[in-house]
Amino acid sequence: QKSEESLVVTGSELEKQTEAMADLMHRVDEPQEYSAGAMRYRISRIKSTSKHTVEIVLIGRRQEAADPSPSCEGTFSPEKQDADPVDKNASLEEEYFNVAAFKPLIESHKSQIAELRGKAASRNKVYETDFF
Known part of the structure; x- marks a missing residue:
């Protein structure tokens, strides 16, 4: 129970x-x-x-x-897209021709600078030898 x-x-x-x-x-x-x-x-x-x-x-x-x-x-516009490189190319060609025109002048200036530096160096040598 x-x-x-x-x-x-x-x-x-x-x-x-x-x-x-x-x-x-x-x-x-x-x-x-x-x-x-x-x-x-x-x-x-x-x-x-x-x-x-x-x-x-x-x-x-x-x-x-x-x-x-x-x-x-x-x-x-495709015309504008095509015209952009053409314009850039034309401006680069123009710049190249401008630089090419001044190239002989730049070369002559370089040679003149080299001559003047040579003269200045020789005068400095003469001055240093005479002074000291």
Whole structure:
């Protein structure tokens, strides 16, 4: 009789503790589920924001490409793109010819400077030998 009563009491205590354990496990799991849900929400928000940003950029690029305004016409003109290197080439050729025209003059100046330096060096030698 006593053993049956103690068995029933022990069984009821076991059920109470099992229910308490299940309740505690539920209390622990519930915030983790909320946390995981919040993380999923945060990730989806970031993805949607980045997709939205990319869409805005693409729409802006499409509008710029399709915009027939005068400011855009000059930018994408192939004639202008071809004319720029031609103009640069012409200016470089002109500069080269200007430099080439002065080349003999520069060479004569260099030779004159070398002669004058030689004369100055010889005079310094004469001065140093006479003075000291």
